[in-house]
Amino acid sequence: MSRYAMCVRCGRRLRRDKDVFGDWDGESYVCDYCANEEEDDEDDGERLSVYDAALIWASHGKDEDYMFGYSEEELEDAL
Numbered sequence: 001m002s003r004y005a006m007c008v009r010c011g012r013r014l015r016r017d018k019d020v021f022g023d024w025d026g027e028s029y030v031c032d033y034c035a036n037e038e039e040d041d042e043d044d045g046e047r048l049s050v051y052d053a054a055l056i057w058a059s060h061g062k063d064e065d066y067m068f069g070y071s072e073e074e075l076e077d078a079l
Contacts, residue, residue, distance in 0.1 A: 007031035054078035 005014040014029035048056075053068040054075040060066040067075060 005029045007034055009034045027076045050074055 005015055006012065008029060010033050012031060012033050014031050016024050017028040017030040018024050019028075019052045045074055048068050053066075053070050056068070057063070057070075057075050058079060062072075062075075070078075
């Protein structure tokens with residue numbers, strides 16, 4: 001048995017993950033190999049079209065939380 005924490009997914013050694021203050025809570029570990037794979041998987045290149053984003057934005061009262069990365073001008077033009 002290893003004295004280090006090992007990743008259950010790939011079997012490599014985990015590193016300790018510190019919080020924003022630089023302290024370690026004793027429980028947070030990160031696998032640098034699997035974390036990179038997950039980040040790559042998340043961005044699959046799909047993005048909401050400006051037309052669909054404009055419809056959703058308008059249906060939510062033109063709330064800035066529903067702009068999906070588009071500017072207000074782009075969304076207005078799409079409507």
